[in-house]
Amino acid sequence: MERIPYFDAHCDTLLGCIRGGSLRSGPAAVALDRTGAFSPFAQVFALFYNTDFVPPEQRPAETARYHDCYLRELQRCGDLAVHCTGRDSVLRAAEAGKAAALLSIEDAALIGCDPAALETAAAWGVQFINITWNHRNLLSGSCADTPEQGLTDRGRAFVREAERLGIRMDVSHLSERGFWDLAEMAERPIVASHSNSAALWPHRRNLTDDQFRAVAASGGVVGLNVYQDFLGEPGAGIPVFIAHLEHFLELGGEDAVGLGTDFDGCAPVCAGLEDVGAMPRLWEALRARGYSGELLRKLFFENWLRVLRP
Ligand SMILES: [Zn+2]
DSSP states (O other), X not given: XXXXXXXXXXXXXXXXXXXTOOSSSSSSSOOGGGOTTEEEEEEEEEEOOOGGGSOGGGHHHHHHHHHHHHHHHHHXXXXXXXXXXXXHHHHHHHHTTOEEEEEEEEOGGGGXXXXXXXXXXXXXXXXXXXXXXXXXXXXXXXXXXXXXXXXXXXXXXXXXXXXXXXXXXXXXXXXXXXXXXXHHHOOSOOBBTTOOBTTTSOOTTSBOHHXXXXXXXXXXXXXXXXXXXXXXXXXXXXXXXXXXXXXXXXXXXXXXXXXXXXXXXXXXXXXXXXXXXXXXXXXXXXXXXXXXXXXXXXXXXXXXXXXXXX
16 A cells, blocks of 8 residues: 655644653554554654643743653654654654654743743754744733734744744744734744634634745745634534645645644544544545645645754
C-alpha cells in the first residue's frame, strides 16, 4: 500500500503523558502504534498547560516538567520515534524509518513571556511559539479575551528575538490586533498551527481571509484543525473539513495550508477523523476529488517542512 507523508503541526497529547499516558499506544488520538500508514511521519507536540492554575513563579519548573515528560516518553519510544530540531533531522528520521517528533510552546507565558528565555526554547528545539493562548499576557491580547489589544513593547522585543533564533511566531489564539501588529513587523514566516477559515465558520479562533493571505504572503502556513467548534455545525465531518481546506486553496493557499489537528486538545472532533489512524481517509477523499500527488504532498507534509528551523 502507498505510504502517506504526514505532518501535523499541533497536538496536545503531552497533556495525557503528564498524567501517565504513553505516546506509543493507548487512548490518545495521537499514538505511534497507529501511524503505520505514514512515511514520512512528523508530529509537533505542544508544551501546554493553563496558566490560570500555575502562578508565574512556578511556571519555569512546570514547563521544565512537561519538557522532561516529552523527552522521557520519546526515550521509551526510541525504537519508533526521535526528537527532531528542524528540517534536516526530520528528513534523517524519515530515512531511518522513524517518526519525527518536534516541539512547540502554546503560550509564551509558559516561559515567562521573557525574550531571554527564548535561548532555552531554541536549545530545546522548539519550532513554534504561540504568542498567547486564550488569556492575554505580557506580550499581547488574545482572540478570546482581548481581541482589540495588540502587541506590547515587550511583545515586539519577543518577536524580534524569536525571529533571530529561527523560532516561528504562531498566531493561533492571538488577538486580531496582535495578529496585524505582528504581520506588520515580521521579517520571517508567521504560522497559525491550528486554525480554520472564519469565512466558512466565524469562530474567534478562525482566520479571516485577509489574515490567511497575510500568513501566506509571509511564507508561512496555516494548519487545519479537526475541532468541530471551529469547523461548523455539530456533527461536521470530512466534507466540512475539506470545505475549509478548499476555501484557503481558492485564496491561493497551495503553499500555505497544512494540517494542525489539535488532537488530544479538543472534543468533539471532525466525524471520520477521530484520531491519527483515521487521517488516511482525508488523503483518500482528496485523491478522489482529483488532487494531484504533488498538491497532496504539499498539504500533508512539505509546506510545514519548509517553515521549520534548518
Ligand atoms: Zn490551541
